[in-house]
Amino acid sequence: MKTWIPFLCLAALFASCEKDVELHTDKQEPKLVVEAQIESTQSPVVVLSNSLDYFSTVDAATLNNTYVHNAKVTITAGTKVYPLTEFAVQLPGGFYFYYYGISVTTSTPLFGEYGKKYDLQIETGGKVYNASTTIPLLAKKIDSLWWKPAPNNSDTSKVVLMARVTDPPGYGNYIRYYTKVGQQDFFPGRNSVYDDQIIDGVTYDIQVDKGYNKNEKPTREEAGYFKRGDTITVRHSNIDKATYDFWRTWEFSYQSVGNPFSTPGKVLGNISNGGLGSFCGYASQYKTLIIPK
Structure with a gap:
């Protein structure tokens, strides 16, 4: 039985050395999140929101508060610049879906065309963001x-x-x-x-x-x-x-x-x-x- 005494003492020593470790994660400033598309024969749709922290509690109310409002959004096709307007669509539960698109009252509608390039520009929060995409030919x-x-x-x-x-x-x-x-x-x-x-x-x-x-x-x-x-x-x-x-x-x-x-x-x-x-x-x-x- 005496042969087990050193092992028991060693186990007690490790137990007495246990220490609580607290992890302090860095707070990240929200980043702009862009969900934008333009499809052939369709008008463009741009959804803007702010990112959430990794450990954020995510629910419908939280997501509803991430939308970015009052941004200046334009799409350029060739030499023509198209301003986009913010719209709100009511959802069940009293929430809304917000997006930027072409106003139906505009005299210059924009619809996606095969083989064309489009440039997106967003101005919000004192920053300017750019992106480009193409609608390929319908080959496949x-x-x-x-x-x-x-x-x-x-x-x-x-x-x-x-x-x-x-x-x-x-x-x-x-x-x-x-x-x-x-x-x-x-x-x-x-x-x-x-x-x-x-x-x-x-x-x-x-x-x-x-x-x-x-x-x-x-x-x-x-x-x-x-x-x-x-x-x-x-x-x-x-x-x-x-x-x-x-x-x-x-x-x-x-x-x-x-x-x-x-x-x-x-x-x-x-x-x-x-x-x-x-x-x-x-x-x-x-x-x-x-x-x-």
Whole structure:
């Protein structure tokens, strides 16, 4: 029994040396967060907010207070400068969604055009932020959509959506896709952006997973599947390299949250002067398929 005395004493010594460690995190000044897009045949939409601290409590009221108001926002297309106006859309619960767009009363409307470049400028808080994007030509297209029963699944109501896509010759054709069911909103897939590094200049068949709201985790049983009776619309958008890099790194970061073994990643935005987020251009094709019950 005496042989255990030194070990017991050592354990007591370590226990007596325990010390509370307090971590003091640096307070970061809020940064401007930009969510801006211009799509073919559509007017631009720009949402401005301030970033939150890592340890902030996030709820609807907090998010509603992050919007940036009274900013001076313009988009330049060629030699013409278009001023954007701030709008408010009322949401359930007494909250509002704020965005900057082209006023319907303007005599010079702005709609996205294929092959055009657009420059965004934001003035707020005594700083100026800039970003540029392009709407590519609609070169990579969906030829057809069809469905088939979900494989290895006992639930006969579940189906998978298939698409035949033609990629034009020459590397550098990037796409992002979204899906919607009925009159619901469009949502991107879990991995929604793709390049043409291994499928350049060919026609290929691919499964199109159902997009979902990133604020709601889909169950493993439902992820990716559609159902009989669904009316499905696919938004298939050609994008430029900067837009591809933003969403590729954003989705990697989103999927890595909470994983202690994941590789750290940086989201590659295109906003100058330390701003976060992106200004993205989309050349979009829409295709609809009705799945019988």
